[in-house]
Amino acid sequence: MKILGISAGSRNGNNDSMCKEALMGAKEMGAEIEFVRLLDLDIKHCTGCNACCKAQATGRGNLCALKDDFDWLLDKMLDADGVVFSIPIFEKGASGLFRTLTDRFGPRMDRGCNVESDKNAREKTGKGIDPRILKDKVVSYIGLGGSDWTTRFQCDAAMQAMTPAWKVIDNDRFSWSTGIIMEDERVKRVHQIGVNIANAAKDIANASYQGEDGVCPHCHSRNFFLDGNSTHAICCVCGIEGDVKIVDGKVKFEFPKEQLEHAHDSLSGKILHCHDIGKNLANTANLKKSDEYKNRVEKYKNFIIATKREK
Numbered sequence: 657m658k659i660l661g662i663s664a665g666s667r668n669g670n671n672d673s674m675c676k677e678a679l680m681g682a683k684e685m686g687a688e689i690e691f692v693r694l695l696d697l698d699i700k701h702c703t704g705c706n707a708c709c710k711a712q713a714t715g716r717g718n719l720c721a722l723k724d725d726f727d728w729l730l731d732k733m734l735d736a737d738g739v740v741f742s743i744p745i746f747e748k749g750a751s752g753l754f755r756t757l758t759d760r761f762g763p764r765m766d767r768g769c770n771v772e773s774d775k776n777a778r779e780k781t782g783k784g785i786d787p788r789i790l791k792d793k794v795v796s797y798i799g800l801g802g803s804d805w806t807t808r809f810q811c812d813a814a815m816q817a818m819t820p821a822w823k824v825i826d827n828d829r830f831s832w833s834t835g836i837i838m839e840d841e842r843v844k845r846v847h848q849i850g851v852n853i854a855n856a857a858k859d860i861a862n863a864s865y866q867g868e869d870g871v872c873p874h875c876h877s878r879n880f881f882l883d884g885n886s887t888h889a890i891c892c893v894c895g896i897e898g899d900v901k902i903v904d905g906k907v908k909f910e911f912p913k914e915q916l917e918h919a920h921d922s923l924s925g926k927i928l929h930c931h932d933i934g935k936n937l938a939n940t941a942n943l944k945k946s947d948e949y950k951n952r953v954e955k956y957k958n959f960i961i962a963t964k965r966e967k
């Protein structure tokens with residue numbers, strides 16, 4: 657059983673240390689471990705070229721037009737049974753580098769898109785996609801902040817797991833953590849995160865979330881998109897729509913059970929989303945054929961040209 661630790665922090669900084677602390681816990685549970693630092697790698701931003709979607713739709717599998725270290729890292733993630741991330745908290749959420757990694761996962765690593773992609777590839781070539789992409793995996797997140805501005809972190813982290821439909825075991829944020837390596841109680845908690853991910857990786861089918869309950873009963877998120885004029889709320893992570901209520905002095909999020917089918921982290925919700933996007937892209941492709949569409953593109957193109965830095 658293999659656990660990969662990924663730090664998005666600076667060399668030998670707190671994220672490196674806490675990622676390694678979690679790996680120590682995983683190793684104690686018998687895991688083979690490996691550690692990677694994102695800042696050592698060349699990870700380019702997703703440009704939204706959609707080459708991955710086109711390849712998935714035409715049975716050519718799972719590819720990315722960008723040439724950098726991402727595929728090297730992806731290969732390591734696909735070989736691991738579990739991944740533990742330690743991520744600096746920037747502007748209340750996960751750092752941009754981690755968000756870039758998240759962007760590079762979707763749609764290329766989206767489980768729903770890849771179930772369809774596998775079917776397409778089998779029809780066209782008789783051979784499916786890399787089976788590791790459709791394999792279940794467990795993941796945990798440790799977010800370290802230098803202050804108490806940390807409220808978006810768990811939402812950003814959970815979004816990474818949502819694309820490949822990996823099972824989240826822990827997702828903790830640590831505020832005021834610049835001296836965390838000296839705080840035995842919090843170091844112990846990080847160590848436990850490592851123990852938990854290794855135990856979860858031993859039996860992924862029966863593994864379950866080990867963190868705090870949160871508010872969303874489905875995905876444990878505490879981040880919601882509120883309506884302002886009613887009690888209607890949408891969970892920012894799983895997309896389930898329901899109502900927020902105060903019950904016995906506590907915030908409760910309640911929703912009709914049919915909503916579970918649409919949950920963005922479920923295979924049914926993902927496939928639904930994949931089909932919705934397919935329909936929308938087909939409509940847009942039709943629109944693009946019209947002269948009016950072409951005229952409007954030209955209007956914006958010719959209005960002003962982007963200034964580029966002269967080198």
Ligand SMILES: Cc1cc2nc3c(=O)[nH]c(=O)nc-3n(C[C@H](O)[C@H](O)[C@H](O)COP(=O)(O)O)c2cc1C
Pocket residue numbers: 664665666667668669670671672743744745746747748749800801802803804805806831832
């Ligand atoms: C650009 C930037 C933005 C930051 N924003 C926040 C923030 O919103 N909330 C917070 O708690 N800490 C914030 N920090 C502090 C970082 O979370 C802290 O420096 C980081 O966890 C250190 O990680 P390292 O020791 O692994 O490099 C910010 C730091 C930087 C450089």
